Amino acid sequence: MSAEAAAELAEQLPLEPNRRAALRSLAGKIPQSTPVLASQRPRPVGGPYAEVFPNGLRPGTSISVSAAHPALEAAALRNAVALAAGVVPPDGWVSVVGVSSLGVLAAVEAGLALDHLVFLEAPTTAWGSVAVAAVEAFDVVVLAVPARPRLAEVRRLAGRARERSTTVIATGPGAAAWGGEARVVTSAVTWHGLGDGHGSLRSCRVTVDLDGRGSVRARRMELMLGP
Amino acid sequence: MTPQRTVVVWWPDWPVVVAGRAADPVVVVANNKVVAMSAAARADGVRVGQRRREAQGRCPTAEVLPFDEGANARAFETVVAAVEELCPRVEAVRPGVLAFASRGPSRYFGGDAALIAQIRAVACDAVHTRLQLEVGAGPGVGVADGNFAASLAARAASSARDRVLYVPPGRSAEFLAPMPVAAIGDAAIADVARRLGLRTLGAFAALDPSDVVGRFGADGVTAHRRANGLEVRSLAPREPPPELSVEVVFDPPAETVDRIAFAARAVAAELEEGLRGRGLSATALVIEVETDHGEKRTRRWRSEGALNAAAVAERVRWQAEGWLTDVAQAVDDDAPTAGITLLRLAPDEVHEHAGTAQSLWGGASEANERVSRAIARVQGMLGPNAATTAVLVGGRGPGEQIQMIPWGDSRAVDAARANAPWPGRVPAPAPAMVLAAPVPIDVLDVSGHAVRVSGRGEVSAPPVTVVGPHGVDRVTGWAGPWPAEERWWDAAGNRRRARLQVQCESGAAHLCLIEGGCWFLEASY
Numbered sequence: 001m002s003a004e005a006a007a008e009l010a011e012q013l014p015l016e017p018n019r020r021a022a023l024r025s026l027a028g029k030i031p032q033s034t035p036v037l038a039s040q041r042p043r044p045v046g047g048p049y050a051e052v053f054p055n056g057l058r059p060g061t062s063i064s065v066s067a068a069h070p071a072l073e074a075a076a077l078r079n080a081v082a083l084a085a086g087v088v089p090p091d092g093w094v095s096v097v098g099v100s101s102l103g104v105l106a107a108v109e110a111g112l113a114l115d116h117l118v119f120l121e122a123p124t125t126a127w128g129s130v131a132v133a134a135v136e137a138f139d140v141v142v143l144a145v146p147a148r149p150r151l152a153e154v155r156r157l158a159g160r161a162r163e164r165s166t167t168v169i170a171t172g173p174g175a176a177a178w179g180g181e182a183r184v185v186t187s188a189v190t191w192h193g194l195g196d197g198h199g200s201l202r203s204c205r206v207t208v209d210l211d212g213r214g215s216v217r218a219r220r221m222e223l224m225l226g227p
Numbered sequence: 228m229t230p231q232r233t234v235v236v237w238w239p240d241w242p243v244v245v246a247g248r249a250a251d252p253v254v255v256v257a258n259n260k261v262v263a264m265s266a267a268a269r270a271d272g273v274r275v276g277q278r279r280r281e282a283q284g285r286c287p288t289a290e291v292l293p294f295d296e297g298a299n300a301r302a303f304e305t306v307v308a309a310v311e312e313l314c315p316r317v318e319a320v321r322p323g324v325l326a327f328a329s330r331g332p333s334r335y336f337g338g339d340a341a342l343i344a345q346i347r348a349v350a351c352d353a354v355h356t357r358l359q360l361e362v363g364a365g366p367g368v369g370v371a372d373g374n375f376a377a378s379l380a381a382r383a384a385s386s387a388r389d390r391v392l393y394v395p396p397g398r399s400a401e402f403l404a405p406m407p408v409a410a411i412g413d414a415a416i417a418d419v420a421r422r423l424g425l426r427t428l429g430a431f432a433a434l435d436p437s438d439v440v441g442r443f444g445a446d447g448v449t450a451h452r453r454a455n456g457l458e459v460r461s462l463a464p465r466e467p468p469p470e471l472s473v474e475v476v477f478d479p480p481a482e483t484v485d486r487i488a489f490a491a492r493a494v495a496a497e498l499e500e501g502l503r504g505r506g507l508s509a510t511a512l513v514i515e516v517e518t519d520h521g522e523k524r525t526r527r528w529r530s531e532g533a534l535n536a537a538a539v540a541e542r543v544r545w546q547a548e549g550w551l552t553d554v555a556q557a558v559d560d561d562a563p564t565a566g567i568t569l570l571r572l573a574p575d576e577v578h579e580h581a582g583t584a585q586s587l588w589g590g591a592s593e594a595n596e597r598v599s600r601a602i603a604r605v606q607g608m609l610g611p612n613a614a615t616t617a618v619l620v621g622g623r624g625p626g627e628q629i630q631m632i633p634w635g636d637s638r639a640v641d642a643a644r645a646n647a648p649w650p651g652r653v654p655a656p657a658p659a660m661v662l663a664a665p666v667p668i669d670v671l672d673v674s675g676h677a678v679r680v681s682g683r684g685e686v687s688a689p690p691v692t693v694v695g696p697h698g699v700d701r702v703t704g705w706a707g708p709w710p711a712e713e714r715w716w717d718a719a720g721n722r723r724r725a726r727l728q729v730q731c732e733s734g735a736a737h738l739c740l741i742e743g744g745c746w747f748l749e750a751s752y
Contacts, residue, residue, distance in 0.1 A: 069733070070697050071697045071700070071731070071733035071734060071735040072733070072734055072735065073660065073751070074658065074659045074660035074735065074736075074750075074751030074752055075659070075734065075735075075752075077659045077660050078659035078752070081659060091594075092594075093594060093595075093598045100663055101660045101661060101662055101663060102659070102660070102661070103625055103657050103658045103659045103660055103661040103750060104617045104629040104661075105619075105625055105628060105629065105655075105657030105658075106656065106657045106658060106659040108619070108657075109655060109656055109657055114616065114617050114618065114619070115616070115638065117616065117617065118598070118602060118614060118615070118616055118634060119614070119615045119616070119617065119631065120602075120605050120613060120614050121605075121609055121612070121613040121614075123609070126608060126609060129608060130605055130608070130609070130613075133601045133604045133605050134601060134605075136597075136601060137597045137598045137600065137601030137602075138598060138601070139594075188734055189734035189735070189736075190734070191704070191730050191736045191752065194704035194705065194706050194728060194730045194736070195704060195706065196689065196704060196705070197686075197689055197705060197706065198706055199704075199706050200653070200654050200706050200728060201656065201706075201728055201730070201736055201752055202656070203656070204736075204752070226656045
């Protein structure tokens with residue numbers, strides 16, 4: 001029972017004044033926050049996503065990363081990789097499930113270690129089993145969700161992820177259906193460094209619409225990705 | 228206790244013999260490092276472990292051959308089978324080296340000298356008539372107390388005149404004493420010993436055993452006993468309980484090496500797990516297969532140290548190479564005549580395992596194991612290519628710079644290629660989305676004609692619109708082209724391409740590729 005609930009109870013119950021006072025003092029002794037296991041505590045997020053999740057992310061959180069329209073799919077993928085690199089613990093393992101078009105060099109530039117990065121194929125018929133295997137073993141899973149996933153399967157996966165403290169980053173056509181504790185929608189991209197026939201792409205500013213449950217506030221943010 | 232008399236047959240430069248080039252100056256190279264060379268190349272100063280370029284510098288006339296592990300194992304299986312006709316319980320150590328206990332066969336043939344002559348004749352005959360290869364100087368044969376001393380004797384014998392080195396019983400320690408400490412077979416211990424000023428095995432052997440265990444632990448005791456010419460353990464090897472052997476059934480019968488090697492990885496891990504659960508590790512292993520026609524083949528493998536899962540799987544692969552190629556060629560009456568239906572791995576000699584234990588709180592090793600198990604599950608479901616890791620190999624296009632490797636295979640790459648400059652490479656950042664196959668698109672100029680790139684690397688007109696998979700998009704910025712002319716010296720492999728970065732109104736930025744006058748969408752940023 002939390003301290004507030006106990007204090008409230010002390011005021012509401014029909015009690016003699018001295019007993020009420022005793023109950024009030026007991027309520028004051030309950031610690032303000034219940035203790036949390038170290039593995040369940042939010043971990044700080046690194047990289048550009050530090051400003052999106054300033055309080056860190058609890059391992060086991062599911063986040064969907066999608067694009068507002070198809071032309072921004074590559075930018076959404078860049079967001080997903082940046083987020084994965086931000087949340088992976090030191091020496092942690094990352095798997096990329098069913099994202100056949102991911103630019104591996106971009107993942108390296110974002111800070112993922114190739115010797116701890118595993119690419120798993122996920123044909124539609126075996127998607128659920130591959131995803132479960134990945135969620136149960138890896139620290140971070142970048143998961144391509146098919147267009148119309150079975151909702152029961154999605155709920156089961158999210159539950160396993162919470163239980164095993166695996167951070168799931170859902171992308172692909174079904175990312176919006178995934179839901180998750182936070183949703184990151186890439187709505188616009190501006191690239192810098194390119195002129196009219198000269199220069200080269202250098203860095204980009206993405207606009208993301210953020211939405212979610214709990215401590216995640218719905219808002220629009222601008223992030224700088226790239227060096 | 229004196230170890231049993233052992234004969235080791237060591238065929239120097241086995242890969243060169245297999246290549247059939249013992250007479251010419253040749254160098255065999257794996258992963259850019261020399262693994263074997265012919266006598267002519269050795270005379271010019273080429274040594275094992277040198278970089279390929281250094282070897283070529285020392286012996287410019289030498290031809291460089293790639294190392295073919297499968298061919299080496301296949302050819303050596305013929306030699307082991309021939310020697311096995313003379314004496315039982317022959318143990319393959321690795322391609323090029325075999326060992327057996329000499330007591331029985333030596334009496335049968337009338338002494339060690341007669342036995343050695345027989346073995347050499349049979350081994351040379353196998354190479355000459357069955358494999359049709361140049362014998363060259365033939366193998367070195369060493370006889371001594373115990374496997375370790377016999378191996379070193381065989382190695383020393385391969386440079387002696389008559390190619391035989393006989394260490395009398397009880398004199399192994401004397402024979403070992405002047406050898407350099409690096410021969411101990413444990414790089415970490417050899418390195419420390421050298422820095423302590425112990426330059427020979429004799430000096431290391433003279434240390435007090437209690438000091439050795441204090442400084443080097445269990446591995447140090449093993450090395451110390453070896454240097455003293457003693458049996459590695461004072462206890463007799465334990466007879467393994469039968470339930471430790473593992474097997475896998477193939478239905479339909481396996482006829483490819485890959486299938487057997489893949490299955491072997493899983494059962495080898497199971498075997499190691501079973502042994503470790505009892506605090507044991509295997510130093511000798513019997514690999515047994517049964518074919519569809521009911522034939523049985525077994526082979527005993529020995530290793531100086533404990534055989535871990537990876538080493539076991541590797542030996543199964545070598546063995547399968549040898550047996551299955553025989554099926555295909557049907558050269559030998561002894562060869563299996565059908566696909567393999569059963570593979571059994573039985574530990575033949577086990578010791579108490581004093582190696583690493585898992586850390587108490589799980590930690591990194593537990594996470595790695597969890598990941599390995601999950602990947603094995605996925606590979607079991609969808610095949611070995613369903614789980615891959617990437618390595619950087621160097622190249623120009625974003626897709627060419629990486630190579631995907633099935634999980635469990637070696638991640639070694641050609642460092643020279645990976646670190647070389649690649650003129651024509653588009654600068655960082657890399658695209659986040661690389662299409663598996665480039666998609667045809669149109670890149671048009673202001674008058675609606677396709678933009679062209681001249682041989683001098685100039686565009687015919689600035690691009691204005693891109694017609695791609697997401698419809699028509701107006702270009703707001705562009706740069707390039709980055710021309711890439713590849714293999715201009717090679718008529719068949721020659722490719723001329725150029726890349727263009729374009730940024731569109733929708734926010735998308737693309738890497739477009741022109742080849743043969745056609746535009747493709749290669750990647751998106």
